[in-house]
Amino acid sequence: MATPKDLQDLLRLLTGQNKNSMMEAMKRVKALQSANLSRLTFQLASISAIASTDITTLNSAIGGEKAAKSLLRACKLYIKSKEGAADKNIIENSSKNFKRKRSQYELLDQPKTPAELEASLSLPQPSEDEEAISRCIVYSNRAPFLLAFTVQLLKYTMPEQPLSSRLSLGQAVVNFQANKKATSSNLRELNCSQSLSWGPKIKIMNREVTVLKRSGYNWKGDEMENEHEKKDDVNVKDVSKKRWNISKSMTSKKSTFVARSIQISSPSDVGAALEGLFTEDQGLRSATHTITAWRVQVGKSISEFFNDDGEKNGGQYLLDILRGENLDGILLVVSRWYGGIMLGPERWRIISEVSRDCLSQHLRINGSINQDALWGLNLEDNSECSIIDNVIPVFKPDKARAYLLNSFASPPDLNFQKKKKSVIAVYREKEENLGLLLEALDILFISWTSHLSPDELDHRAWGWYSQTRPDVEDGVMGWGAKGTVKLSDILKLKRESPIDLLSHCEGTCANRLNTKSTPQ
Template sequence: MALVDLGDSPPRVESDNRRPRSDSESITMTSAQEVQILLRFLSQDAKVPLAQAMAKVKDLREDKLITPMEIAKSDLHHLTTLFGDEKLARQVLNAAKRVSKKRLSSDVSTSSAVPSPPAKRAKPSYGIAMDPASYEASLALPELHLDLDVLKEAVVYTNRAPLVLAFAVTLLKYTMPEQPLSSRLSLAQAVCSANSQSKAKYIGLQAGKTAEEEGWGEGQPVITVMGRDIRVMKRWGYEWKGTDSQDDFQSTQGTVTADSEDTQPREVKPTLLRIMTDETIVQDPSEIAQAQQQPALWGVDLEALKRSNGPVAPGDRNNSTTQLPIYKPEPTRAYLLKAFESQSDKTVATNTKKKKLSEQREHNLGLLLVALEHLYGSWAATLSSEDLNKRAWNWYAKVRPEVKQGAAGWGGKGNVPLADILDLRKPTS
């Protein structure tokens, strides 16, 4: 299956079958909206498997076949060329005609009836219900400014999964600084989930093949985070960049350039910059600015993708295909905020104590993130993004909490002294 790129590409020569939209159909839509409309129609109405639908979005958008009405006015031969399968093309065409006919009938009946009050604007089935800048701000993680002496004395009590999340989220600030926080949280959760699945199989808690092993990720781009390959989806059309993101990028730009020149001669091989896919190989460090134009990413939840095309229980159909199979940042953030306890945490009886406990756990997360910033920051000027990625897992393994072996230790908690993380910093000479 070809690599999926859900975004815009250079225009190609129009075939005779391409048709400009009529005035009545002309709708101003963002790239993200077009992708949503197409995926919803193909997966729900035309019953095309979601993975296959994703692979055809780009071609349909290039041919300006976005809405069911536009697809219905196409012809079978042209759709067969696009889908590579006459049976599937006929299935899509019939679905488009059926949906278009229903909508026309609905429009006629509505126009002849008494005007109804305007409907409330529905929230999108996935994504954002606010402007991107506000959305990113709503996902902010605790930021603390503390002396190293204070950090060295701190100890957090947690299990391994949220510690992996914290390591990955902070790592991505240095290896993929062009990614917004929403993407970093999503990608970190993809890493954590893949690691948990692998561990569950290893200790015998999970049998059978994973969705990845069954090929559900085939066709999606791949990036490597903490040494683990994860499938991603490009968020074309998501314009989130603000002052903070550009400052972060500029702060690492010189470092990456210097690393490339010191460790990798230009004439030997290209520099792999941040997103490890064929389409983002940067041939020269002078092209680093181009990486800033890379789209934001979602981590793809392959198990959700598999479920969306599997058996659907009565009453669950609406939930199975109306949302894209991605790791959403909000649950990941919520998990991080409550995952890091103090050694003194005990059973809580009152609401006041619960509030204080919640605040303490958020504070502990802030302590951990500061320690990780010190760790990654100490090496960022020396190691390339690729090398930093490779070392991150080893650093995590050295400080993760001790738990029982095998299934008995699944979900087990332990102490993580932040001094152990700080000891991994690059030695100062």
């Protein structure tokens, strides 16, 4: 059965070398797929399948001898050019890497340590120049843009995943979307492997992908071994990198309550965590009461503390909730904006509800994967190698990385008289564009992390992707088509800080006052 890539390659060949329109190419592909050729055991839906058939069979499939000859010649030339490129790579590798005679027992590709693997997959360092980001426009198709979007999103929704896992999972999401589009366009049937139920599955941007646990994969290396030496060196920046969970807000008689919680490892983390919270969201400083309670294990005993901040018995109530849930290593904060009407016992019900809503995010278990690093499984690997040769068909992170590095060019220059850029200049330009794109996505996600839970952030991400992806035709007509992405559109989606909102409101009010004071 032809894969989505086979269909894309065939469509490109028909619209390129054979100079057919996209509509004609699609009709020809469907004719090749639906041809009733009883003596063939495969569909004529890939370039290799067409190149291996004869002119008579192809003529009966598409109903035109001239068109059949042209298509057969183009497919054979395509296969020949691919084989020539492969032979060239083999010769180059032989001259560079195999000058000495190797032992027949020597491994050609030495396995890397986790630290070496992660280092080899590093992406371009994101730029911190927000003005340069807002000016940048990249030219790409939707698949690599979705891959970049997913890789950066997973930094904040699944921070326990190393870069190799994020690249693999991102490619799994891209593959899921391509299969979904191919099936809905009737260009391929649903592969039975898509419905296999073995192995855990996770949802990323509402797309369900099958994963494989990488148990025992210690990708942090020496950082884990020296962790105890760094625990005393706690500062606001380190603690603020941890993710605050946030509850839904509840309002009763003009009083509003919101709960937040974060993991802590020692009592010294509390002050830094609170300072980081108020710095990140200065609107919390306007709360009438900021009730806090925390519990943390120190040695064999539990250290705990609470602060009412004017809400009588409020801190003790939060501490009782933590004790009742048998939770430690948690700082719980409830903010109350008093509306002028006393609530009485009703306040305990609301405080309890927002607190438990927030703490439930710490208790949630994602299937059976826990905190293990993951691979995205490629259940549609149709390669001719056996499962033993392939080991396990996972989406390889190095291929996903190469795809990203080669996909984000600048828009084509309409001035054809300009000097053509060198290959090195084009590569560097793509690398720089990728760095700007990754930083734009970082700015977007960071602005929302303290206000949305990981699940909520993941749920919103597809909408953000849909608003900013390249503008191409929907359906098969847009396959492989490229469009522009303005990084300023991504920056417009970030959450405005309270200071920005205040400045905006002040400016609006000033404009209204000036308008009213102007004589008519």
